[in-house]
Amino acid sequence: MNHEDLYNKSIDVIIKNQHLSGAYIACPSFPSYNYSWFRDSSYIAYSMDLIENFKSSEQFHSWAVNNINKRETEIRRLMNGDMDNYEEVLHTRYQLNGHEGADSWENFQLDGFGVWLWSLYEHVQLSGRKITKEIEKAVELVSGYLSMLWQKPCYDCWEENRNEMHIYTLSCIYRGLKSSDSLLASNTFANTTSQIKKWILEEGVISGSLCKFKGNGAIDSSLLGVHFPNDVFGNKEAIMRKTVDRIHSELYKAGGLHRYAEDSYYGGGIWILLTAWLGIWFFDDGNPQAAEEILDWIGIKADKDGHLAEQYADSLNNSTFLPIWNKKWGESANPLLWSHAMYIILHKKLYPGI
Numbered sequence: 001m002n003h004e005d006l007y008n009k010s011i012d013v014i015i016k017n018q019h020l021s022g023a024y025i026a027c028p029s030f031p032s033y034n035y036s037w038f039r040d041s042s043y044i045a046y047s048m049d050l051i052e053n054f055k056s057s058e059q060f061h062s063w064a065v066n067n068i069n070k071r072e073t074e075i076r077r078l079m080n081g082d083m084d085n086y087e088e089v090l091h092t093r094y095q096l097n098g099h100e101g102a103d104s105w106e107n108f109q110l111d112g113f114g115v116w117l118w119s120l121y122e123h124v125q126l127s128g129r130k131i132t133k134e135i136e137k138a139v140e141l142v143s144g145y146l147s148m149l150w151q152k153p154c155y156d157c158w159e160e161n162r163n164e165m166h167i168y169t170l171s172c173i174y175r176g177l178k179s180s181d182s183l184l185a186s187n188t189f190a191n192t193t194s195q196i197k198k199w200i201l202e203e204g205v206i207s208g209s210l211c212k213f214k215g216n217g218a219i220d221s222s223l224l225g226v227h228f229p230n231d232v233f234g235n236k237e238a239i240m241r242k243t244v245d246r247i248h249s250e251l252y253k254a255g256g257l258h259r260y261a262e263d264s265y266y267g268g269g270i271w272i273l274l275t276a277w278l279g280i281w282f283f284d285d286g287n288p289q290a291a292e293e294i295l296d297w298i299g300i301k302a303d304k305d306g307h308l309a310e311q312y313a314d315s316l317n318n319s320t321f322l323p324i325w326n327k328k329w330g331e332s333a334n335p336l337l338w339s340h341a342m343y344i345i346l347h348k349k350l351y352p353g354i
Contacts, residue, residue: 001302003295007347007354009306010340011051014044017337018056019096022063026093027310030333035093035101038064038112039157040338042119046229047341050348054127061120061129065138067098072141079144086149090142092159106159110149111169113142114176118229121179131183143180146173147192156213157222158259164213167204168222170196175230197232201239210243212260219246220260224277228284244281252278254315255297261317266325266332268317272298272308276342283349291350298343308343309334 001009017025023036024044041064045057068075074089091100092109117139123129150173156166174196177189203214212220223243226232233240251258256270257278279294302308310333313322347354 001299001306003299003347003351004354006299006302006306006308007344009302010047010308010344010347011053013307013335013340014048014337014344015053015056017335018059021096021098022059022061023094023096023098024060024337025096026338027333027336029335030329032329033333033336034096036063036096037093038116039092039109040112040341042112042115043345044337044341046119046122047344047348049123049126050345052126054123054129057123058127058129061123061135063098064116064120065134067094068138068141069134070098072137075141075145079148086152090145092155106155106162108162109155109157109159109169110146110152111157111166111172113146114169114172114174115229117142117146117176117179117183118172121183122229124183136184139180139183143177143189146176147189150192150196157225158263158265161213164216165203166213166222167200167210168220168225170200170204171226171230171232174200174232200232205239208239208242209246210239218260218262219243219250221247221251221257221271221274221277222259223247224274224281228277228280244278244285248278256301256312256314258315258317264318264321266311267313267319267322269311269313269322269332270315271311272301272339273310273336273342276339276346279346280342280349283346288350291346295343295346295350298346303334307335308339310336310339 017028024041026035026037026040027033041060045060048056078086078089087108091107092112094100124131153163153165155162157168174193177193181187181189204210206217210223210226212218227240254270257274258268258270275294276298279291282290301312
């Protein structure tokens with residue numbers, strides 16, 4: 001599918017799959033993804049801000065603010081030192097009406113709330129939306145939550161490795177707290193963000209490259225997020241450059257990007273959203289040609305309806321797992337709204353006037 005058609009189709013997919021509540025469904029055709037994740041939705045909302053569809057992004061952020069504020073009592077109890085139930089205070093995903101999911105899930109994930117603070121800051125900057133008392137309260141609550149828990153191991157953005165401290169997650173908290181200070185015109189979290197960056201440099205770097213999590217020298221494509229949107233080092237920092245070089249050399253195959261080398265989910269295929277993320281790095285690093293090649297590849301992967309799936313089986317880490325997951329959940333999630341959002345973000349990098 002050509003760039004313009006897929007760009008317009010991506011916008012259409014997102015708008016059609018935004019609930020009246022403001023929540024973005026992760027994937028309408030994949031039952032386990034019939035929820036709204038703060039992580040996915042924050043990137044989706046940012047893509048809507050880039051195309052100046054501020055109504056869509058405002059509706060999502062209003063949904064998020066409301067769902068955070070109605071959990072104020074639990075969050076403040078945590079901030080006052082009651083740490084008994086901190087894993088249950090803010091779940092990673094919600095039903096579209098804002099209720100928590102009834103089934104068991106890997107809910108203790110912190111990265112999505114850091115990304116939400118960044119996304120909200122960008123929304124305010126791009127749309128000119130006024131910061132209301134309700135928004136201030138939600139920002140204060142989430143920031144307090146993250147600053148209290150940033151040193152706690154949690155699930156990573158792939159909802160794995162519960163007992164580890166993940167570099168991508170920490171970079172999201174870093175960026176989120178910086179965004180909070182900007183939103184509230186404060187310097188409340190400057191010391192915490194300095195501590196997080198120091199921790200990343202001391203515990204998250206092995207042989208000059210960022211690692212998947214503390215003590216694990218493997219590379220993970222989520223580390224692209226340390227650059228965008230979290231801007232911990234800037235793209236000229238040697239650590240970031242070596243990290244992306246490793247991601248590209250070890251995980252980029254058949255035109256697309258894997259999550260990590262040992263991934264076996266749906267056989268460990270190549271992901272659209274990660275490939276677009278790499279294209280964003282290439283563009284920011286002054287290589288628009290490489291970014292354009294990725295945009296072209298994504299266009300080829302769209303199906304006849306213009307839908308982009310979560311992942312593709314062109315290059316599998318372990319093909320024996322593909323039929324296992326297909327039997328359990330069906331085909332890979334399609335369309336995945338986060339895939340369409342990352343395509344829009346990369347497209348706007350390359351064609352800002354459209």
